[in-house]
Structure formats: C-alpha cells, structure tokens
Amino acid sequence: MLETLQLLGSGFLIVFEPLNLALIIGGCALGLFIGAMPGLGSVNGVAILLPLTFLVPPTGAIIFLAAIYYGAMYGGAISSIMLGIPGASTAVATTFDGRPLAKQGLADKALTAAAVASFVGGSISVVLFTFFAPPLAHVALVFGAPEEFALMMLAFATFVGLGGDDIFKTIFSIAIGLVLSAIGFDIISGEPRLVLWDITGFLHGVNFLVLAIGIYGIGEMLWTVEEHALGGGESMLSEATVTVKRTMANLRELVGTWKTLLMGSVLGYFVGILPAAGATPGSLMAYGIAKQISNEPEKFGKGAVEGVCAPESANNAASTGSMLPMLTLGIPGSPTTAILLGGMVIWGLEPGPRLFTDHSEFVWGLIASLYAANLFAVIINLAFIPVFIKILKTPFTILAPIIFVLCLIGGYAPTESMHDVWLMIIFGIVGYLMRKLDYPLAPAVLAIVLGPLAEPALRQSLIISDGEFSIFFTRAYAGPIMIAALILLFLPLLKIIYVRLRGPKAVSG
Amino acid sequence: MTVRTAELLMALMMGAFSIYLMVKSYELPVGWIKGSGPGGGTWPFWLSAIMLISCLGILFNWFRKHGPIASSTRVYIQSHVLMDVAAVAASLIVTVALFSFIGIYGALPLFLIFYLRVLGRHSWLLSGTLSILIPVVIFYFFEITLKIILPKGITEPLFLPLYKMFF
Numbered sequence: 001m002l003e004t005l006q007l008l009g010s011g012f013l014i015v016f017e018p019l020n021l022a023l024i025i026g027g028c029a030l031g032l033f034i035g036a037m038p039g040l041g042s043v044n045g046v047a048i049l050l051p052l053t054f055l056v057p058p059t060g061a062i063i064f065l066a067a068i069y070y071g072a073m074y075g076g077a078i079s080s081i082m083l084g085i086p087g088a089s090t091a092v093a094t095t096f097d098g099r100p101l102a103k104q105g106l107a108d109k110a111l112t113a114a115a116v117a118s119f120v121g122g123s124i125s126v127v128l129f130t131f132f133a134p135p136l137a138h139v140a141l142v143f144g145a146p147e148e149f150a151l152m153m154l155a156f157a158t159f160v161g162l163g164g165d166d167i168f169k170t171i172f173s174i175a176i177g178l179v180l181s182a183i184g185f186d187i188i189s190g191e192p193r194l195v196l197w198d199i200t201g202f203l204h205g206v207n208f209l210v211l212a213i214g215i216y217g218i219g220e221m222l223w224t225v226e227e228h229a230l231g232g233g234e235s236m237l238s239e240a241t242v243t244v245k246r247t248m249a250n251l252r253e254l255v256g257t258w259k260t261l262l263m264g265s266v267l268g269y270f271v272g273i274l275p276a277a278g279a280t281p282g283s284l285m286a287y288g289i290a291k292q293i294s295n296e297p298e299k300f301g302k303g304a305v306e307g308v309c310a311p312e313s314a315n316n317a318a319s320t321g322s323m324l325p326m327l328t329l330g331i332p333g334s335p336t337t338a339i340l341l342g343g344m345v346i347w348g349l350e351p352g353p354r355l356f357t358d359h360s361e362f363v364w365g366l367i368a369s370l371y372a373a374n375l376f377a378v379i380i381n382l383a384f385i386p387v388f389i390k391i392l393k394t395p396f397t398i399l400a401p402i403i404f405v406l407c408l409i410g411g412y413a414p415t416e417s418m419h420d421v422w423l424m425i426i427f428g429i430v431g432y433l434m435r436k437l438d439y440p441l442a443p444a445v446l447a448i449v450l451g452p453l454a455e456p457a458l459r460q461s462l463i464i465s466d467g468e469f470s471i472f473f474t475r476a477y478a479g480p481i482m483i484a485a486l487i488l489l490f491l492p493l494l495k496i497i498y499v500r501l502r503g504p505k506a507v508s509g
Numbered sequence: 510m511t512v513r514t515a516e517l518l519m520a521l522m523m524g525a526f527s528i529y530l531m532v533k534s535y536e537l538p539v540g541w542i543k544g545s546g547p548g549g550g551t552w553p554f555w556l557s558a559i560m561l562i563s564c565l566g567i568l569f570n571w572f573r574k575h576g577p578i579a580s581s582t583r584v585y586i587q588s589h590v591l592m593d594v595a596a597v598a599a600s601l602i603v604t605v606a607l608f609s610f611i612g613i614y615g616a617l618p619l620f621l622i623f624y625l626r627v628l629g630r631h632s633w634l635l636s637g638t639l640s641i642l643i644p645v646v647i648f649y650f651f652e653i654t655l656k657i658i659l660p661k662g663i664t665e666p667l668f669l670p671l672y673k674m675f676f
Contacts, residue, residue, distance in 0.1 A: 052650070054655055054657075055654060055655055166567075166570075166576060166578075167566075168563040168564075168566035168567045168570065169563070169567065171559060171562075171563045171566075172523065172559075172560055172563035172564065172567070175556045175557070175559040175560040175563065176523075176560055178552075178556050179530055179553050179556045179557055179560065182552055182553040182556070186537060186549030186550075188545070188546070188549065189537075189545075189548075189549045191537055191549055193534075193536075193537055193549055193550070193553065194530065194533050194534060194553055195533075196529075196533065218601070221597075222594050222597060222598060225593050225594050225597050226586075226590050226593070226594055228593075229589060229590040229592075229593040229594070230587075230590060395629065395631075397624065397625065397628060397629025397630075397631065398625065398629065398631065398635075398639070400597075400624065400629075401620065401621050401624035401625060401629075401639075402639075402643065404597075404601060404620070404624070405617055405620070405621070405643060405647070408601070408604065408605065408617075409613075409647060409651060409659065412657075412659065412660075413651065413655070413657050416657060416658070418605075418608060418609060418660060421605050421608070422605060425601055425602060425605060428601075429598055432594075433515075433519065434519065436512075436515070436585065436586070437512070437515060437516050437519055437578055438577075438578050439519075455552045458547075458552065459546050459547055459552070460546075462546050462547055463545075463546040467541055467546075467547075
C-alpha cells in the first residue's frame with residue numbers, strides 16, 4: 001500500500017516534467033476533438049497518430065496516446081448531445097437522454113453532466129486501477145509460456161462468447177489476424193514464411209499498424225463517406241447557452257446523481273477489463289441499470305440527467321479498466337489498448353507482468369498521467385464547450401482529406417516501405433467491404449498484435465510438455481484460465497442447445 | 510448486387526484465400542519435429558484451416574438463409590454511394606501510385622486539390638491554401654523533426670538544397 005503510493009508519487013514526478021505535461025494537455029485537447037467528430041473515436045485517433053509519437057521517448061509517447069484515449073471518451077459525448085450522432089460507438093448510450101435534453105434547450109446541462117460523469121468515472125476507475133494492478137502483476141510474475149497462451153486464448157474466447165457478432169465471422173477475424181502476424185520469418189527456425197505470391201515486401205512481415213490504420217483509418221473514413229452519401233449533408237446542430245451561472249447550477253444538480261455515477265464507474269471499470277466487452281457494452285449496461293435503480297424510470301429517454309451520467313461515467317471507467325490487463329498481463333482489454341500494446345513493442349518494451357518491475361518508471365508514469373489527463377480533460381472540456389461546438393461545424397470534406405493524408409504517411413513511416421502503404425490501402429478497402437457484411441474487425445487487430453506473442457508461447461509450452469496439450473490444463477493457473485476460455489468459446493453453442501431443450505417446454509407452457 | 514450475393518462472394522473469396530494460405534504454410538514443416546517441437550508451418554497452417562472452416566460455416570449459414578446478412582435482399586452498395594466511395598478509393602490508389610513517380614510532394618497537393626475542390630466543392634482559395642500548407646507541415650514534421658525520408662520520385666533533386674539547409 002505504502003509502496004504503491006511511493007511509486008505513484010514517483011510517477012507524478014515524471015508527469016510534471018514540462019514535456020510530459022504538455023503532451024498530456026495536447027493529447028487531451030486532440031482526443032476531445034477526435035472524440036467529438038462523428039465517426040472518429042479513440043481507436044481511430046490512436047491508430048492514426050501513433051506514428052507521430054516516434055518523436056518522443058516511450059513514456060512520453062504512451063502518455064500522449066493515453067491522453068488521446070481519455071480525451072476521446074470525453075469528446076464522444078459532445079456530438080452525441082449536440083448532433084444526436086454518437087461521436088464514437090462508446091457514446092451511443094449518451095444520445096438516449098443527451099439528445100432529448102439538447103432539444104429542450106438544456107444542452108449545457110447535458111454537456112456538464114457528461115463532463116462531470118466522465119471525470120468521476122475516470123477518477124474512481126484510476127484509483128481502483130492503482131490498487132488492483134500491482135497485486136495482479138505480482139501474481140502474473142510466476143506465469144510461464146502455458147499461462148500466457150491460456151490468457152490469450154481467454155482474450156480471443158471473450159470475443160466469441162461475449163462479442164455478440166456472428167460466431168464464424170468472429171473466429172475468421174481472429175484467425176486471419178493471427179495468420180497475418182505469422183507472415184515474414186519463422187521465429188524459431190529463421191526460415192522465410194508465408195511470403196505471399198513471392199512478393200519480397202512480405203519478408204519483413206505485416207506491421208500491426210498497417211492493418212490498424214487500414215481498418216481504423218482508411219476503412220473507417222470510407223464508411224463515413226458512405227454515411228454522408230446516405231445522410232445527404234449536414235445534420236441539425238442544437239443550440240447551447242453556456243454561462244458561468246448556469247454551469248454552477250448544473251453542477252449543484254449533479255450532486256444528487258452520485259449513486260448513478262458510482263454504479264456506472266465501478267461497472268464500467270470491470271466490464272472494461274474484458275477484451276471483447278469494453279466501453280460500448282459497459283456504457284449500455286450502465287444505462288440499463290441506472291434506469292432500473294432510478295425512482296423515476298419513466299423519465300429515461302426523455303431527458304433524464306442520470307441517463308447521461310451513467311453511460312459517460314461507465315465509458316471512461318472502462319477505458320481505464322481496459323489498461324489493467326494490458327499493463328499487468330500483456331493482454332489488451334480493447335482495440336485501442338491493443339494498438340497501445342503494439343506501440344510498446346515498437347518502443348522496445350516487452351509487454352507482460354515484468355513491465356512493472358523492469359520498467360516501473362514507464363508504468364507509473366502512465367498511471368500518474370491518467371490522473372492528470374482526467375483532470376485536464378474535464379477542465380478543457382468545461383472551459384471550451386463553445387469551442388468544441390464550433391468545431392462540430394467543420395465540414396467533413398475538409399477533415400477527411402487531412403485524415404487520409406495522415407493515414408498514408410502513417411502507413412509509410414513505421415517501415416518506410418511503399419509495399420506497406422499499398423497493403424494498408426488494400427486492408428482499408430477490403431475491411432470496409434467486410435464491415436458492410438458485419439464481419440467484426442476488432443478481433444483481427446487484437447490478433448495481429450497478440451500473434452507474435454501467442455505463437456512462441458504455444459510452441460514453448462509444447463516443447464516443455466513434449467507435444468502434450470494437457471500442459472494447458474494441469475498447471476495451477478493455466479488450467480482454470482484455459483477452462484474459462486473453453487467455456488466462453490462454447491457459450492454460443494451451449495446457448496443454442498439450451499434454447500432447443502427448453503424450446504418445446506416454453507411453447508407448451 | 511444484394512447483400513446476400515455479396516456475402517456469398519466474400520465467403521468464397523476468403524475461403525479461396527484460406528486455401529492459398531494453407532498451401533503456402535505447407536512450404537515449411539507442418540507437424541511435430543523431433544527435438545525441436547512444432548514445425549514452422551504448423552501455426553499458420555492450422556490457423557488457415559480454422560479460417561477455411563469459418564468460411565464453410567458462413568457458407569452453411571448462407572445456404573439455410575440464417576441471420577440478417579445471409580437473408581438480406583437489400584442492395585449491397587447503392588449506386589450513388591458507390592460513386593462517392595469509389596471516387597475516394599480511386600483517388601487514394603492514384604495518389605499512392607504517384608508517390609513513386611512524382612513523389613509525395615507532387616501527389617499530395619494533387620490529392621488535396623481533388624478532394625477539396627472537386628469532391629468537397631470548397632473555394633479555390635481554401636483548397637489551394639490547404640494543399641500547400643499540409644505538405645509543408647508534413648515536410649517539417651516527418652523529414653526534419655522525425656528524420657523519416659518520404660518518397661520523392663523524380664522530385665528528389667529539388668530537395669537537395671533543402672536537406673543541406675537543415676542537416
């Protein structure tokens with residue numbers, strides 16, 4: 001406990017270095033902007049901007065990206081409320097009550113509630129994080145290759161069991177991500193492997209950023225182009241009156257929602273830890289529960305402040321939660337943290353439980369930066385609400401080409417190869433076409449990041465056991481994790497069997 | 510083309526790709542090698558097999574019209590949407606193709622002018638300003654600060670004096 005506080009203190013010393021402080025403030029502002037733009041969320045921002053962080057040391061880079069992640073969670077609410085279009089999928093639930101409030105001329109009330117809820121969610125979750133992470137990392141220190149592989153299986157299994165998408169498409173997405181990561185050289189024998197169509201560009205493998213920018217940059221933008229073509233132009237922007245007096249009154253009113261805020265924060269945090277769940281389902285669940293525990297559930301959907309507080313506290317808490325498995329176990333809790341994890345590999349840090357002991361400066365700098373980012377994001381958000389509303393008026397046709405240019409250069413920068421730029425364009429277009437058929441793409445991004453870690457873990461485990469798969473079930477930690485993974489993997493099948501068995505009874509009863 | 514047809518085509522294409530990946534993985538030893546564990550091709554081979562099985566599953570659902578996509582008779586991409594998306598995608602492909610010939614600083618302004626002026630119908634003043642400003646910012650950020658040299662094609666000699674100035 002005391003040691004944790006000491007380490008946290010040393011983290012704050014890193015955060016208050018002028019460069020890092022500037023990166024946090026800049027990252028928060030940029031994240032708010034990205035989150036506020038309809039269609040762009042934290043994952044897009046982090047994927048597109050990661051190549052820019054080669055400029056600063058790893059600690060600064062991750063602090064900057066984490067601040068973007070945080071800011072985007074705040075910003076998502078702005079377009080949900082003002083335009084009725086979620087700024088990111090994580091802010092879908094915020095439209096349910098945020099939009100009605102804005103239509104009643106109470107946009108400022110909804111925006112203040114969103115900002116304060118985000119702050120509370122972020123603060124509670126980061127405190128939970130501070131005290132959960134070190135013990136978890138400590139337990140994980142004894143993990144060997146079989147445990148690592150079992151954990152990765154668990155991460156993939158959550159997509160199949162809890163993702164809610166087509167099972168075959170989810171499994172396909174995971175498998176293709178893992179195969180893409182196997183391109184290049186066989187890590188153990190050193191032979192060239194899967195050099196597709198004998199194109200030499202594949203010899204250096206497929207960088208995860210090429211897939212991530214392809215899908216979340218190019219593909220996402222093509223998707224937005226389509227939505228604009230369907231929507232036929234600009235949507236209705238609500239008016240907001242923001243004065244100091246009104247803001248103070250709004251803040252006082254929020255004190256009464258503390259129960260909702262607390263529930264949303266804790267729920268969001270724990271849902272965020274699961275790889276397939278994360279901020280979007282977390283915020284929807286929090287909305288549902290807030291409605292159930294409310295004294296006036298009939299107000300929900302018509303402009304209840306709790307209806308804004310619950311999802312906004314949950315999505316910020318979830319974004320912190322998703323960093324817990326990333327930092328302690330080396331398993332990302334969300335697509336955004338998958339990209340952060342990939343970034344850590346580029347910066348020369350080996351993800352996993354050893355991070356806490358080997359790079360404690362990096363870890364505690366990041367944790368302390370979350371406290372700071374949270375504070376700056378709420379201040380920037382509350383102070384510049386009118387500015388962000390103006391930004392929403394920026395035409396898409398100005399923003400889109402700038403983002404495309406950033407994608408093209410971002411695809412080139414990590415490896416300086418034109419092959420990768422072409423590959424990124426192909427991933428973008430194919431990803432867009434697949435997304436239109438409801439193929440989930442987040443598992444593929446997670447898989448391409450985890451692939452280079454999963455394969456050696458599997459092969460080492462099998463070498464230890466001389467080819468026996470039972471090694472994954474007989475060890476103290478690997479066993480239960482693997483069994484949990486298998487249960488999740490077969491959950492959809494069990495559901496079908498359950499429904500079939502219950503079916504006739506339900507009909508006759 | 511309906512969504513249902515697109516679903517079939519995509520599953521067939523991805524199935525074919527999975528088979529190609531399986532064949533390609535087989536170039537390396539698949540299976541157990543005594544003394545050194547699984548061969549280098551084992552991991553991608555079985556994953557490609559899982560891809561193939563998933564595609565067969567998608568096809569199975571397609572045949573029994575199971576699920577919202579497999580039973581959808583909606584148009585996959587409406588013609589006016591296709592025009593917009595194809596214009597953007599094509600302009601990206603042309604831009605990347607031009608990188609190797611007239612360089613990034615020749616291709617990016619052309620792309621920006623096309624997008625802002627032709628697709629976005631913004632004024633010449635705005636389109637022109639951004640088309641010059643953005644490449645300049647990129648030059649300073651990537652080439653000067655990050656020292657990542659971007660492709661220049663035939664425009665390479667024009668940059669030599671600039672390099673001399675900064676490095």
